[in-house]
Amino acid sequence: MSSPTHFLDTNTCIYIINKKPPQVAEVFGRHQIGDVALSSVTVAELAFGAAKSVRKGTRETLEEFLLDLMILxxxxxxxxxxxDLRAxxxxxxxxxxxxxxxxxxxxxxAGVTLVTHNTGEFARVSGLKLENWFPE
Structure with missing residues (x-):
């Protein structure tokens, strides 16, 4: 498995899982397994969302989504x-x-690009490479 080139932010994962908007899942589908990974912090945020969800099967859907993804x-x-960043x-x-x-x-x-729809907040972090797969 290759080294990842991209981390998915929490909102991007949710867009892919829900296939809304479908364009985000389409861009994700064009990447090779191993190119896209998740930070364990993102997984923690997703796990929290699944734990508080009232929708049946949310945790199982999340676990299935995570199967082919590298979690660092x-x-x-x-x-x-x-x-350093916080200071x-x-x-x-x-x-x-x-x-x-x-x-x-x-x-x-990790030297990867962060894929997020929350570019306004993350743009405050100097040197962080960002991509937004959400259609504008």
Whole structure:
């Protein structure tokens, strides 16, 4: 399996799972297995969403979605990157949500592009490569 080139953010995963909008799932389908991965932080956010969902089968649908995806653990390199990013953003008053900050730090430390519809918030993170598969 190759090294991933992209991390999916939580909102992108939800668009793919629900096939709404369908264009996001279509772009995802054009990538090779192994090119797209998830941060364990994203999986935690998705697991929380599934746990609080009232829709039957949400957890099973999520587990099926995760089967072919590489899930990378939030490691020491990501932790150090998180500390640096948080200090830098806090010093400039440009903070972002704590889990989004962890996902951004993990993407930076892994050297991958983050696929998100939340580009406004993530754009505050200098050096983070972003893609938005959501149709404009």
């Amino acid at each position: 653990p939030f490691d020491e390199a990501a932790a150090w990157m998180y500390g 830098r953003l806090q010093a400039t008053g440009q903070t972002i949500g704590p889990l989004d900050l962890q996902i951004a730090a993990h993407a930076l430390s």
